Amino acid sequence: MAIIVYVKAGECLILSSEQPFLVEINGSFFMSRACGLDVGDRWVGVAISDLTRTIVRPYTTVERDELDAFLQETIAKEKITLMVVGLPKTMSGTESDQTKRTREAFDALQSRFSTVEWVWCDERLSSRCAASMGKHVAPHKTTKDKMANEKRKEHARAAALILDSYLLSGRGSLDK
Template sequence: MPRILAIDYGIKRTGIAVTDEMQMIAFGLTTTPSDTVISFLKDYFTKEKVTLVLVGEPKQMDGTPSQSAEIINAFVALFHTTFPTIPVERVDERFTSKMAFQTMIDSGLTKKQRQNKALVDEIAATIMLQDYLHYKK
């Protein structure tokens, strides 16, 4: 069965998570500079079959788009142009970064380790994907 991939796109860094082949478990794949994410995905898609890509949709508490929505919408448009056969589903990403940081604390990471913003982005993508899998069932 093909995998599902989640993208937590940011201005500088993009966290990426993926499911196992049975689409039961989400795990962090990597964090890549946002300006190289398309080339990373091109390479990844040649190695792995992906049936769906989730992209975080940033919203304010009242449900309106956040400041970064325009940048992420541009990324989604580029993704559609580059990978027209791979469907994209937008998912609410509110609180994923805070949840990722709390996960790092709960995991016993040191303060220095918790300052690794790339790890926060990767964990946020993983949380987004795991929530999707839970909701899908």
Template structure:
């Protein structure tokens, strides 16, 4: 059983996968969005390759915990994934994950061009890792 974490954006989808034990998240790729059908096709390939049984989608909330237009888009995307893949899809509060990912890359002295290529993947790692950590604290 593996869980896929997604950082869903207008132009890209950051993708992370947990290890078989559900302990750690690793970034695997950034899907450059083209069409919904092509995006789902790529996710299907990854889900089969990594034997994914659940998905976690980052939910961008406002700082006051309300859900704005971007959050509504992510909720609709998650519902589409539930229907299309017939797997459980969980939402996870992603506030500040992109900020944390960017800060981590800056601290690692990654160039601006390289940061742009991997920040969404790292944000997906943070989303998934936070979700995994919350499950082990129960």
């Protein structure tokens, strides 16, 4: 079960109970982060774990055409060794046009960033849950710009839910 802690309006941390993930490079061990992606046609929500992979937080939302440059910098800066991409399926479990587009993006990203492990995670209902997390925004007090900004934050929250789901399953821990 995830525990959601609101830090400030519209942003949250998601805590899980997994062990640190250690990576060995040239005989030295270091802890690394995992990154979750909620890939859409226009925007990509990004979430990042802490070094122990026990805390997941929405990180940002980037334009899809800026994703390569963003990942190039962020993978190195944040010590990311695992990318978890949400796989959008219909509620019945079948694949849709969005699933096909996401698979194409996944394949392209995996080939460009081959030093990172790439995995799928079922993302059904993540966007709906992320939207409900932002319900605190009072529609009568928001401008069009604020609503667009909230929609962008929603993608990052969905990415956090996707990443947290994967880490809670134990697949992102030492206990594989």
